Amino acid sequence: MSSNGTRLPAEVDAAPGEKRQTRYEIGETYLGDPVAIPVTVMNGAAPGPTICLTAAIHGDELNGVKVIQEVVDQYDPADIHGRMVCLHVCNVPAYEAQQRYTPIYDQDMNRSFPGSSRGQPTSRMANTIYNGFIRHADMCLDFHTSTRHRTTIYHVRADLQDSAVNRLTRAFGTSVVLDGEGEAGTLRTVATADGTPTITVEMGRGHCFQPDLIEKASEGVESVLAEYGMLPDHPVHWPGWYTTTDADTTKRWLRADIGGLVEMHWGPYPLVRSGDTICRITNHFGTEEQLIEAPFDGLIVGSLENPVVAPGHPVCHLLRLDAANLDEIQREIARGEFDGYQISPAVWHADTPDASES
Numbered sequence: 001m002s003s004n005g006t007r008l009p010a011e012v013d014a015a016p017g018e019k020r021q022t023r024y025e026i027g028e029t030y031l032g033d034p035v036a037i038p039v040t041v042m043n044g045a046a047p048g049p050t051i052c053l054t055a056a057i058h059g060d061e062l063n064g065v066k067v068i069q070e071v072v073d074q075y076d077p078a079d080i081h082g083r084m085v086c087l088h089v090c091n092v093p094a095y096e097a098q099q100r101y102t103p104i105y106d107q108d109m110n111r112s113f114p115g116s117s118r119g120q121p122t123s124r125m126a127n128t129i130y131n132g133f134i135r136h137a138d139m140c141l142d143f144h145t146s147t148r149h150r151t152t153i154y155h156v157r158a159d160l161q162d163s164a165v166n167r168l169t170r171a172f173g174t175s176v177v178l179d180g181e182g183e184a185g186t187l188r189t190v191a192t193a194d195g196t197p198t199i200t201v202e203m204g205r206g207h208c209f210q211p212d213l214i215e216k217a218s219e220g221v222e223s224v225l226a227e228y229g230m231l232p233d234h235p236v237h238w239p240g241w242y243t244t245t246d247a248d249t250t251k252r253w254l255r256a257d258i259g260g261l262v263e264m265h266w267g268p269y270p271l272v273r274s275g276d277t278i279c280r281i282t283n284h285f286g287t288e289e290q291l292i293e294a295p296f297d298g299l300i301v302g303s304l305e306n307p308v309v310a311p312g313h314p315v316c317h318l319l320r321l322d323a324a325n326l327d328e329i330q331r332e333i334a335r336g337e338f339d340g341y342q343i344s345p346a347v348w349h350a351d352t353p354d355a356s357e358s
């Protein structure tokens, strides 16, 4: 593991014992003005590994932006052994537009890594970020939320076959982990293959701050810092966790077969039993309906927010639970650990209408 001697771009790096907050140019606007990301480098007085935190690779995913703001405020270089490199907002043009993809050509930065200095604009920005920061990190946490119109349970996506990623995932300590290599061009897939173990943290939905999730993620960061000796004397919070893989039958998107209006029937906790009605879809006349039932005992890890569907639209993402995990989740619910997960339909109704969709 490298120490905090590895080289970052000189214009952003901090001396040992220093916290430096500045901007780093990753592109140019039509007018030739710089496109620059806000960067905090906190270089501990004591040596240790370098961790990179990234947010808003998708421009409308805000929970991670708030996590990073809190993390950089929470610690002082005197506390840290090693170096924290925080990229507050990665896809600046998408963030300015408050949309997922880079404007105009709808390019997805999280399919653009490691990028190319001769590619299209998003590829160039990704390449500058990758070469400037990610390559120099010993590990990386990349914060996301669900895409527009959906919400997701708080979870991590990671390739648990990679032992370094496995350690990072366990230290971050979410209850739910979706295990798999990930898609080509995602930061976690590319960086992990390149020797920087990286996990994706998925938290709630876009266009808002969800304080309970932000607090959990800040605790996750602290637990990771503790695990790698970057915050000596702090405990690591190991999870009770449920894992599923990309390619098996343990998780399933349940889809609408008719077009119409959706009423969610599950909640307030994201646990359903085989045969429970998850939602009812009716046509606009109310003369036709489809009931979607749980095909197995499961945990709802993703769900539609916009209550209008066409045939084929996913309405919920269900994770199959075995008896042991079912018992564990019931105990967690009883302890209140699922309160504030903000995935229950009751909460969405309380929060809607989402101003951005009106």
Ligand SMILES: [Zn+2]
Binding pocket: 057, 058, 061, 110, 143, 144, 145
């Ligand atoms: Zn995202």
